[in-house]
Amino acid sequence: MRLLHTADWHIGRRLHGFDLTAEQQQAFEQIESIAQQEQVDGLIIAGDLYDRSAPAEAAVRQLNQMLQQLNLTDKLPIYAISGNHDSSVRLATGTPWFPQTNFYLYTDLQQAFTPIEVADTQIFLLPYFEPFAAQQYFHDESLQHLDQAVAAVITQMKTLFTPGKRHILVAHFFVSGSLQTDSETQLTVGGLAAVPLDLLADFDYVALGHLHGKDALQAQNACYSGSPVKFSLSEAKQNKGVYIIDTETLTRTFHPLTPLRDxxxxxxxxxxxxxxxxxxxxxxxxxxxxxxxxxxxxxxxxxxxxxxxxxxxxxxxxEGFEAQFAYQGENGQQLRHKDPLELLADFYEQVAQEELTDQQRQWAAAALKIANKEEQ
Structure with missing residues (x-):
């Protein structure tokens, strides 16, 4: 089997107020072209199809058109999961009849224990979940942290392995040892943290989503595809693209995407x-x-x-605020005891490279006098 691995489409995303609809559409068309040229047997989308849990109507329409093009027009099977930016409830709309066209979209933890059997491969789709979902499923309140929950999930998955077949896991979380950029939401709330890489060792390939750079994780059997579009300045130097996975040889090949606007x-x-x-x-x-x-x-x-x-x-x-004050040689206690006008004058001189004028000092003194009266 040959599968295309992509993730983190974030349809509806904006970049500092700029609409990325055209960029995302152009990236999608390249992904579709690669899938056709490489004659893949299906596409993996490892979470974060949308950028927010309640996407705008335009975003819903754009994603629907993309999925329909791939699955209904191009007749390509899709193996997708919900990510931490998606609403699993909203994304699950219509899923009961999706498998009739080989469109598998898992949004609930219990679905992860129904592997998809395709040729020589078992595909396990593990949607984004929080530890509480694992506590409910396993009836085990000791599963307080993500690594504990994922360990329990994978232990049960391995009981479903069919000997002689390849085992692929599609998941959306942060793997320990990965590199992160500022556009990615860290999973630290409510006990969520990193998943140890060794928990994934029994899978032949782990198609990951959540981190936007393809080089975020260096592992023999697991990788992030990265997002198809750059979503922040911290991603400026990243090469965006998709992976083609060969389940027979367990090799992966990266295919770059050319941005509409870099x-x-x-x-x-x-x-x-x-x-x-x-x-x-x-x-x-x-x-x-x-x-x-x-x-x-x-x-x-x-x-x-x-x-x-x-x-x-x-x-x-x-040279920002922090850099300007890093070399002053004064600790916090010393700074707190300095006259406010003196502090303002020091700060202005360092930033503007010139002293406050007499008029500026008068304005500052008047503003400080008003502030002191309001505190009394």
Whole structure:
């Protein structure tokens, strides 16, 4: 069997307010093309089909069209699970008749114990769940943490293994040893944490979702496909794509996707950014995060840069607040005993590289006087 492994579509996602519908549609069309060219026997989607539990109507319509294209038009089997961004209840709508077209979408823990038998392979679909669901299923309140719950789940799954067949697990969680970016929700609430990699050792392949980079985990039998679209500046250097898995040889091949608009981080001075030779060499249609190296304030800097970089998504200073105060040599207690106006003057001088004017000092003193009266 040959399977395409993808995950974390996050349909409905926005990037700093910018609509990513076109980017997600273009990535989907590439995934469909790869599936056809590689003549795969099915697609794995390892969770987070939507970006939120209550997706907008446009997002629902877009995902429905994608799934219908793959399953009903292209006649490709789909093996999918719900992720932590999905609403399992909403996503489960229609699932009773999905298997009639070889569309398997598991959204409830108990479904994980019904493996899908295909040719030489058993596919176990494990949707995202919290420990409480495992406590209820196993009638065991000692399953307080995710690693304990997953251990119980996998122990039962292994009793269902058919000897001589390949065993594939599709799951959506954080595996210990993985690398994370700031666009991914950490599973730390309510006792949720990392799943030890050794719990997955008995599966021939584990198709993971949740982390958006394909290199987040280096393991022989498990990997993240990563998201098909970049969702934050922290993903700017990631190569997006999908994996093709061969269950006979247990080899996986990465197929890259070309972004409609890329995400890039630029660190430069305002003079460089506004130099025609510099900005004309950039892909100005990309989503760009700028880190300014200038030390002095620049009037209307955001407005001026947006005229040259219309998809500017972030503007920061190379030397931020924390960096500015890191070398002052004063501890918190010393700072608390300093006069507020003195602190303000120090801070302004470090950020603006110039002293407060007399007028600014008068404004600050007046504001402080009002604040002190309100506290009394």
């Amino acid at each position: 995400v890039q981080q630029i660190t430069a001075s305002f003079a460089e950014l506004t130099n025609p030779q510099f900005y004309q060499a950039q892909k100005q249609d990309d989503y760009i995060g700028v880190t300014l190296t200038d030390k002095k304030p620049i009037p209307n800097v955001l407005t001026q840069l947006r005229q040259l970089y219309p998809n500017l998504i972030s503007l920061t200073r190379a």
